[in-house]
Ligand SMILES: [Fe+2]
């Protein structure tokens with residue numbers, strides 16, 4: 001598959017998921033000061049795909065995009081919730097998995113992406129596939145850009161894909 005076809009495949013899976021009302025729910029929860037969980041997850045999907053292209057890694061595109069869009073599917077506002085910062089940091093990947101698993105058909109790869117995205121903080125949940133490594137890195141990069149630099153859309157700081 002050439003890069004144009006891969007980009008088409010990436011965009012079609014991304015837009016299909018972003019149009020899903022269950023995914024749209026993430027817009028209610030603010031995250032990283034300037035973003036909400038929906039825009040943050042969009043950024044992670046875009047950046048994880050960008051990294052896969054840069055590294056020329058062949059990836060399972062559906063697992064990558066689903067994992068990126070659902071990695072923070074915990075559905076609460078971390079700053080307003082009574083859950084402390086550390087407990088949220090450690091616990092939200094499994095909450096996201098439990099929520100997502102009720103609604104979506106998740107492959108083993110997608111599940112690994114969700115549960116391992118906070119590694120090494122959650123040291124028992126290691127990224128075990130390329131897609132999980134990409135989302136793990138993209139999540140940290142996007143969180144830094146959102147919190148540290150006030151970037152809402154990661155496309156603002158990326159070169160042309
Ligand atoms: Fe997270």
Ligand SMILES: [Fe+2]
Pocket residue numbers: 040044071072139
């Ligand atoms: Fe995240």
